[in-house]
Amino acid sequence: MIKEHKESRLKEEVLHVISFMLNERQVTCKIKSSTVLLDLIRDHFSLKGTKPGCYEGECGACTVLINEAPVNSCLYLAVNANGKNITTIEGLVKSDGTLHPVQESLIEHGAIQCGFCTSGMAMSIKALMNQYENAQHVPGDIRIEIPTRNEIKKYLEGNLCRCTGYVKIIDAAEQLFAKEDQ
Amino acid sequence: MKKEYKVIGKPIPKQDANIRVTGKAIYGHDILLPGMLYGAILRTEHPSAIIESIDVSEAIQLPGVHCVITADDVDVNNIGYKRDHPILKKGEANCTRDEIAAVAADTKEIAQQALRLIKVNYRIRKGVYDAFEALDESAPQINKFISGKFENKNIAEKFHYEHGNLEEEKKKSKHIVSRRFTLPRMTHACMATSNITASFNNIDKKLLLYSSTQVPFLYQRDMAHALKMNPSDIRVIQPVIGGGFGSKLDMHPFEPICALLSIKTGRPVQIIYSREEEFIASPIRQPMVIDLTAGVDKDGNFTFREINIIKDNGAYTSWGATTPFVIMQAFSSLYKVKACRFDAKAVYTNNIFAGSFRGYGNPQATFALERVIDLLAGELGMDKADIRLLNANEKGEVTGQGLHYDTCGHKECLETVIEHSGYRTRSLQNNDKRYKRGIGIASMLHVGGGAKIYRSDGCGTTLKIDPYGYCTIITGSNEIGQGSETVLAMMASEELGIELSKIKVINTDTDVKPWDVGVHASRTSFVAGNSLLGAIRILKEKLNKKAAEFLKTSHFDFDYSDNMIIPVNTKEGIALDKVVREMHFSAPNELAIASFFYEPSSKFQDKDFKGNVSGTYAFAAQAIEVEVDTYTGNVKVLDIYVAQDVGKVLNPLLLGGQIEGGILQGVGYALTEELLMKEGRILNPNFHNYKMLTASDIPDIHFYPVETLDKEGPYGAKGVGEAPLIPTAAAIANAICNALDLDVLDLPIIPEKILTALAEKKGTK
Amino acid sequence: MDFEIINPATTLELLGTINELQSKHFRFGAGYSDLLMELKKKPEENLVVINLSQIKDTAFTGLTISPDHVRMGAMVTAHKIVMNEQLNKDYPVLHQAALTLASTQIRQVATVGGNLCTASPSGDIACALVALIAHCEIMDSTGKTKSIPITDFFLGPRKTVIKKNEFLNGVLVSANNKLSKNIYSAFLKIGTRRSMECSVVSLAYHIQTDDDGDIIHAGVAIGASAPTIRFAKDACDYLIGKRFDHIHQKEKEEFATKVLSYADPITDIRATAWYRKEVLYNLSKSIFE
Ligand SMILES: Cc1cc2nc3c(=O)[nH]c(=O)nc-3n(C[C@H](O)[C@H](O)[C@H](O)COP(=O)(O)OP(=O)(O)OC[C@H]3O[C@@H](n4cnc5c(N)ncnc54)[C@H](O)[C@@H]3O)c2cc1C
Numbered sequence A: 001m002i003k004e005h006k007e008s009r010l011k012e013e014v015l016h017v018i019s020f021m022l023n024e025r026q027v028t029c030k031i032k033s034s035t036v037l038l039d040l041i042r043d044h045f046s047l048k049g050t051k052p053g054c055y056e057g058e059c060g061a062c063t064v065l066i067n068e069a070p071v072n073s074c075l076y077l078a079v080n081a082n083g084k085n086i087t088t089i090e091g092l093v094k095s096d097g098t099l100h101p102v103q104e105s106l107i108e109h110g111a112i113q114c115g116f117c118t119s120g121m122a123m124s125i126k127a128l129m130n131q132y133e134n135a136q137h138v139p140g141d142i143r144i145e146i147p148t149r150n151e152i153k154k155y156l157e158g159n160l161c162r163c164t165g166y167v168k169i170i171d172a173a174e175q176l177f178a179k180e181d182q
Numbered sequence B: 001m002k003k004e005y006k007v008i009g010k011p012i013p014k015q016d017a018n019i020r021v022t023g024k025a026i027y028g029h030d031i032l033l034p035g036m037l038y039g040a041i042l043r044t045e046h047p048s049a050i051i052e053s054i055d056v057s058e059a060i061q062l063p064g065v066h067c068v069i070t071a072d073d074v075d076v077n078n079i080g081y082k083r084d085h086p087i088l089k090k091g092e093a094n095c096t097r098d099e100i101a102a103v104a105a106d107t108k109e110i111a112q113q114a115l116r117l118i119k120v121n122y123r124i125r126k127g128v129y130d131a132f133e134a135l136d137e138s139a140p141q142i143n144k145f146i147s148g149k150f151e152n153k154n155i156a157e158k159f160h161y162e163h164g165n166l167e168e169e170k171k172k173s174k175h176i177v178s179r180r181f182t183l184p185r186m187t188h189a190c191m192a193t194s195n196i197t198a199s200f201n202n203i204d205k206k207l208l209l210y211s212s213t214q215v216p217f218l219y220q221r222d223m224a225h226a227l228k229m230n231p232s233d234i235r236v237i238q239p240v241i242g243g244g245f246g247s248k249l250d251m252h253p254f255e256p257i258c259a260l261l262s263i264k265t266g267r268p269v270q271i272i273y274s275r276e277e278e279f280i281a282s283p284i285r286q287p288m289v290i291d292l293t294a295g296v297d298k299d300g301n302f303t304f305r306e307i308n309i310i311k312d313n314g315a316y317t318s319w320g321a322t323t324p325f326v327i328m329q330a331f332s333s334l335y336k337v338k339a340c341r342f343d344a345k346a347v348y349t350n351n352i353f354a355g356s357f358r359g360y361g362n363p364q365a366t367f368a369l370e371r372v373i374d375l376l377a378g379e380l381g382m383d384k385a386d387i388r389l390l391n392a393n394e395k396g397e398v399t400g401q402g403l404h405y406d407t408c409g410h411k412e413c414l415e416t417v418i419e420h421s422g423y424r425t426r427s428l429q430n431n432d433k434r435y436k437r438g439i440g441i442a443s444m445l446h447v448g449g450g451a452k453i454y455r456s457d458g459c460g461t462t463l464k465i466d467p468y469g470y471c472t473i474i475t476g477s478n479e480i481g482q483g484s485e486t487v488l489a490m491m492a493s494e495e496l497g498i499e500l501s502k503i504k505v506i507n508t509d510t511d512v513k514p515w516d517v518g519v520h521a522s523r524t525s526f527v528a529g530n531s532l533l534g535a536i537r538i539l540k541e542k543l544n545k546k547a548a549e550f551l552k553t554s555h556f557d558f559d560y561s562d563n564m565i566i567p568v569n570t571k572e573g574i575a576l577d578k579v580v581r582e583m584h585f586s587a588p589n590e591l592a593i594a595s596f597f598y599e600p601s602s603k604f605q606d607k608d609f610k611g612n613v614s615g616t617y618a619f620a621a622q623a624i625e626v627e628v629d630t631y632t633g634n635v636k637v638l639d640i641y642v643a644q645d646v647g648k649v650l651n652p653l654l655l656g657g658q659i660e661g662g663i664l665q666g667v668g669y670a671l672t673e674e675l676l677m678k679e680g681r682i683l684n685p686n687f688h689n690y691k692m693l694t695a696s697d698i699p700d701i702h703f704y705p706v707e708t709l710d711k712e713g714p715y716g717a718k719g720v721g722e723a724p725l726i727p728t729a730a731a732i733a734n735a736i737c738n739a740l741d742l743d744v745l746d747l748p749i750i751p752e753k754i755l756t757a758l759a760e761k762k763g764t765k
Numbered sequence C: 001m002d003f004e005i006i007n008p009a010t011t012l013e014l015l016g017t018i019n020e021l022q023s024k025h026f027r028f029g030a031g032y033s034d035l036l037m038e039l040k041k042k043p044e045e046n047l048v049v050i051n052l053s054q055i056k057d058t059a060f061t062g063l064t065i066s067p068d069h070v071r072m073g074a075m076v077t078a079h080k081i082v083m084n085e086q087l088n089k090d091y092p093v094l095h096q097a098a099l100t101l102a103s104t105q106i107r108q109v110a111t112v113g114g115n116l117c118t119a120s121p122s123g124d125i126a127c128a129l130v131a132l133i134a135h136c137e138i139m140d141s142t143g144k145t146k147s148i149p150i151t152d153f154f155l156g157p158r159k160t161v162i163k164k165n166e167f168l169n170g171v172l173v174s175a176n177n178k179l180s181k182n183i184y185s186a187f188l189k190i191g192t193r194r195s196m197e198c199s200v201v202s203l204a205y206h207i208q209t210d211d212d213g214d215i216i217h218a219g220v221a222i223g224a225s226a227p228t229i230r231f232a233k234d235a236c237d238y239l240i241g242k243r244f245d246h247i248h249q250k251e252k253e254e255f256a257t258k259v260l261s262y263a264d265p266i267t268d269i270r271a272t273a274w275y276r277k278e279v280l281y282n283l284s285k286s287i288f289e
């Protein structure tokens, strides 16, 4: 059955104006109350590097950094992005095309197969680096030592990968901290 | 003597890793075509029901909806390996995946809303959810499209195989062990959900599909059959694929449905599964019940194996029904065994239908076989490692089924893991009251050079070098994340002396690339590799001739390195790009292009399933140590020692990734993963309750490649992709039995099963 | 999933919003890790969500540790608990519960308030707080607060004592006993994998001993074993006065039996009631091993 004429649906909706830093650029947009950050990033800003794996907070493919911390963008209301500083996988690369050390390390260690989990993994590893660096300055916080291999595994628990068995991803992360130590 | 290579054998990262790690790779989810609509599928509410009526009138009225289709609106053929699967269901629903109607709308939300407006009247009927019940005379016929070729109306496919004199071998047996094993539904759970974008051009009547199939040419043919089109009017382009593992071997109904929506609307249409839909409506590993009886003589030699398998086919038949090809190989030919009788039936039920999954039946077979070997060793009082070494396969062996082991690393793999795991020297300190340790061994045999299950198991390659010295490999094979592209580029680099950054691999477009049967049976590096090497040989003949002419020499022995062609034993050569320009632009003006089609030497098996079905065979062994918490039943896998006969390591980095990834899937199969079903419905269609392992669950994996340099394989290599997960569940089960003195017969071995078994042993349950 | 959202910026604005919406259907949203999943599964018509996550008042967002107690605003995240060194030292059970909750990413957003108000029988932070005999600080729309013991907070699965004009403002945990010399405190969470698990069974305990090793305080709570998280009072009382490292086999069993008497588990796809009880019994014993 084919529809003869079509109109598009126009329901009255309250829109919220939000503005935030996206990959170091100030952006402003209008959104619905229930829009999640993942859809905003992918559909409105066309940043397709952040991946939708489940929309349930279970797989971590959609991980982005909000004020440097890793968050599942599929369960994060875009409204709450207002005023925040958000980094996606696209924001890790310098404008001249230089990759971030996290990305270099993942490549070098052969940590990428199908790659669908990779953006989320890279963001989580970057977040661990942030946490480690910040912990040097925040009094009362626990970690100031280099994360151990087991701590890296624990940190990446929210990022599922079906291809690699995680070993090379963990190797890639470990190496980054080994470098920092020097 | 080992040959030194410049590129082959080096740990080179995947060539497109930089694209993937920066988020620039374009997956099906990322495609956005002008004017594109969003498709969605209404599935049945009941796994078994008569569909009395479907009313789409309200849905079609919804603003933003362009088209709604049901079985009545389309003129199509059935799909599936047995053509027993209607794309849209008419009159009855037979499993929870069944597609009843589909819509195309301006947005995803409108499409979903439209689905909710479709009214279907069902008359619920009692379904058959157990394969044994389905075999009962009183059971209804579940699939109406099957020809009735077999003795029972619900048998979809059946296999019988035998070799040797079973009765005689039974008599010679000192011990005989019989067990029934039950294997669960496991699903691929690729990180990217299934997707397709179809774009029908109603001016020239050509259909363009962005599809993540792993067998584009078979797919093109199947799609054409389904839609009653000419295959060549269908162009299949593969976007970057977010995981395959066998799930994309069959064409599934959503794919022709998407094409139909595009044909009806004249607009591009995209369908992307939600995660829940992925769990409900994508294929699974074949669930089955295996009855295995096996014997051993007084010295520990295996005498016979008798196997009876009932596989739950689900409501429709996919390629998965052919897994007994592989299963029977494990039983007939893994370890020497004098006699074997094998029967397998795939039985229709109202459950979700099974598909193909990495390992293709072999993890199930190996689990049963390797468990029984432990039991036989126990009966004999023989060491579990010794009995395996005694019966291990050997180079030069031709098995009862007719497989030729021209190279064979079986024994070496076993010896390697036995040694490195410290199996013989370790003492498992099991004094602890709560935590008990155990170690288990298992091995496997799998095709290592493709498998001839289609008329051809071949692959075509066209190779070209341009006037700037860049090389383009147009290969029939494709990349689903496993890194085959990189391996091909490495081969070209090795042979032509061109650096990797100047090599491009084109493999995503059926309008461009030559024929290939597709990614399956761990065949890509082997078959596509040989195909490429064939093309290189031809191209080099042309280049050599031109180079000789240019250098005014008469001998044709050249080294290709650093973008130069250099006569052997001299220093002065000529730049490759220069030779190509010479070829192109001076008489007789020839292109630097070569094409080659490689067909492996393997044979189509005869009607008794005998014959050398693969170009070569891969072997592997694993020894796994576990620690079981007897308070909770949780199993911690401590160390996995893996040795695999890979022929030759082409790229240790990519190989390691295949091994580790495969093993973790195997651990999941052993311990945590199961799609739970009740009365035909899936109870856990989400990552929360379908338990894939996380980074914090992984054991230490110790990998020892065994190189046997197969003369058929490129540089001696064999297929590697499927092997790593095949023996894992078996070895883990053996380790758990070793730790707790249990007799594990089912997977997955979840904590509750362990506590139950312990309680039953103690008599407290 | 469709709703309107209102974003109060202060507690005062929040009170006003709650008052205004009394005749409407509304829900609170904190970290949304439960709420969005719930609304996706079961969309609610004409729903207004009051967004708590833009409120800046420290009483609502802060974590303060004073000599008498620890106070956590309702918006304190699991991550914040995990990172706090003092909590890790004084209340390992709370640290561990927060650390086993979901994943690194979810812990960034998941709040104490959300974990309590969702009233899931398998809530991890909630279970630890029950073992710590925390008090819930509830505020009504006039700004009045009351404090109730956490054991009175849960009424059933997904049901709490919070009324339509109320919300959870914060949680208080008393300081450890001044005489306390040693603390035996842990959160035992059982599932099939080591991460991303919703507890199949959980056991939270916080036991303090004096100079002689005699138990002077005991808090034991069980999760995923009954319609709500339960405080195993008899089991706790039983321990008082016993030497922690001298509890013999019979006593362990008696203790475990007492813990088990609070369990009334269900059979679901994750485990049977039998399994849950078996494990709970074993874990209870394991505290002293
Ligand atoms: C993938 C995943 C894994 C999870 N794993 C775990 C786990 O391991 N352990 C565990 O315990 N939980 C788990 N959860 C559940 C959830 O993350 C926690 O319960 C979390 O603490 C909820 O906090 P929130 O801030 O996100 O709550 P929200 O989702 O924002 O709110 C939850 C409920 O509480 C109400 N609410 C929130 N704050 C207040 C307040 N101040 N006053 C009154 N009502 C309020 C809301 O209206 C809502 O009904 C998991 C969730 C996901 C998605």
Ligand code: FES
Pocket: A051, A052, A053, A054, A055, A056, A057, A058, A059, A060, A061, A062, A063, A072, A073, A074, A075
């Ligand atoms: S898409 Fe967000 S966690 Fe899976």
Ligand code: FES
Pocket: A111, A112, A113, A114, A115, A116, A117, A118, A160, A161, A162, A163, A164, B191, B242, B243, B481
């Ligand atoms: S690389 Fe495929 S899911 Fe991780």
